[in-house]
Amino acid sequence: MIHDYSFEDKVLLAVDCIIFGFDEEDLQILLIKRDFEPEKGNWSLMGGFLKKDEDLDQAANRILHHLTGINNVYMEQLYNFSKVNRDPAERTLSVAYYALINIAEHRQELTENYSAKWFKISDYPSLIFDHDQMVQKAIARLRYRTSTNPIGFELLPEKFTMRQLQKLYETILNEKLDKRNFINKIKSLDILVKLNEKDMVSSRKGSFLYKFDAKKYNAKVEEGFSFRL
Amino acid sequence: MIHDYSFEDKVLLAVDCIIFGFDEEDLQILLIKRDFEPEKGNWSLMGGFLKKDEDLDQAANRILHHLTGINNVYMEQLYNFSKVNRDPAERTLSVAYYALINIAEHRQELTENYSAKWFKISDYPSLIFDHDQMVQKAIARLRYRTSTNPIGFELLPEKFTMRQLQKLYETILNEKLDKRNFINKIKSLDILVKLNEKDMVSSRKGSFLYKFDAKKYNAKVEEGFSFRL
DNA sequence: CCAAAAGTGTTAATAGTACACCCATGC
DNA sequence: GCATGGGTGTACTATTAACACTTTTGG
Helix, strand or coil, X not given: CEXXXXXXXXXXXXXXXXXXXECCXXXXXXXXXCCCECCCCCEECEEEECCCCCCHHHHHHHHHHHHHCCCCCEEEEEEEECCXXXXXXXXXXXXXXXXXXXXXXXXXXXXXXXXXXXXXXXXXCCCCCXXXXXXXXXXXXXXXXXXXXXXXXXXXXXXXXXXXXXXXHHHHHCCCCCHHHHHHHHHHHCCEEEEEEEECCCCCCCEEEEEECHHHHHHHHHCCCCCCC | CECCHHHCCEEEEEEEEEEEEECCCCEEEEEEXXXXXXXXXXXXXXXXXXXXXXXXXXXXXXXXXXXXXXXXXXXXXXXXXXXXXXCCCCCEEEEEEEEEXXXXXXXXXXXXXXXXXXXXXXXXXXXXXXXXXXXHHHHHHHHHHHHHCCCHHHHCCCCECHHHHHHHHHHHHCCCCCHHHHHHHHHHHCCEEEEEEEECCCCCCCEEEEEECHHHHHHHHHCCCCCCC
């Protein structure tokens, strides 16, 4: 016997993306004004529908690329939102993904070609459907993930100062950290390379730049190391 | 303009459940032999399809109840598995849920009425499609969740001994724990009630029974307490 | 010479880990 | 009276948290 699937209900499956950026001061999300009904003119996450011939990761990447021109960034599936009437127009489920992007590197393509806008997570407009809930869940996941995996670097330029890194973690975790303790902890992890190069923008003295050493990190993970901040 | 959803692809959405139980010795999962093609006769998680008029949590509960007679247990959404050819018969996505059940309390209904079988997670048959992957992900999530939320109790009888609790955590975390340190830690959390009642099965002396005090736990959470084992 | 951010160590407190003996009971 | 699992506390170690002054340099 072959089970006949043809009597089962099929559904529309959306993919919505919470796109995080960091501008040296605030954690931000990228939103767009929805240009069709329902909820036309209101702020929304970037989304689209899953196609038959792609999996969800591919759909999330396609949608991100289509709406921002951005490719190859850290993305992670978050949760499947499924309340029956979440979209009043039609029964739709939505799989939320979040992405981490380096604002500086992508500022050009974003502002030039697309109508998206950055908002601080401490102050963003209310969103359509259940998108606010998605954002809150994404922030919670981001807090956890950045504490247990070295993904915070995805939000920074390739070369960054200790102060930028500290500020980033302070912003994500929403708490002040002690400068010396933070640096000691980071240094003890031994997964950064100190460059012979200084950032001269932030001070007269200049501050050394660091890079995340992915190769070293991976080697350490092989030996049982696990990142924890 | 109303966006026309009618050209978008619709998909079949399955819900598969990883059902965990604990028998005082091993962490186990409940599996069934699939009785239809493809993969007829092979072991599988319990699953079914999402219906139009229910959300995913409801579907997971319905499927669990339908296949086991069990209701009202801890369930949590895990991940949406979406590889294009994961089910060779038809394009199907599957949202995995995991459930925690108290084997003792439900042994009757399970063995009497249904054809499901418990397997130790240390030794279970290989499963259809991507179900092995689902189980592995569920175990990882269970480890994390039981370390940060007091959900381990869901796997034990309402009244349990310290030894049962310790054995449970040892099994989930897959490491030996020190008896005194474990008890001290648990006691310092101050979320259990010690009963004036002993379990006389496991020893001649008998060992005191405890209950999880959900009310106390919730009150403490309100005040900023967070469970961590 | 001064303002502004960078860089750097030590101490105290806390949390975690290791460890061994007596107790109560049924047989 | 002895075998079996139950119950208990302390000393040591490692980790985390608190804290302030000197350095560099452009203006």
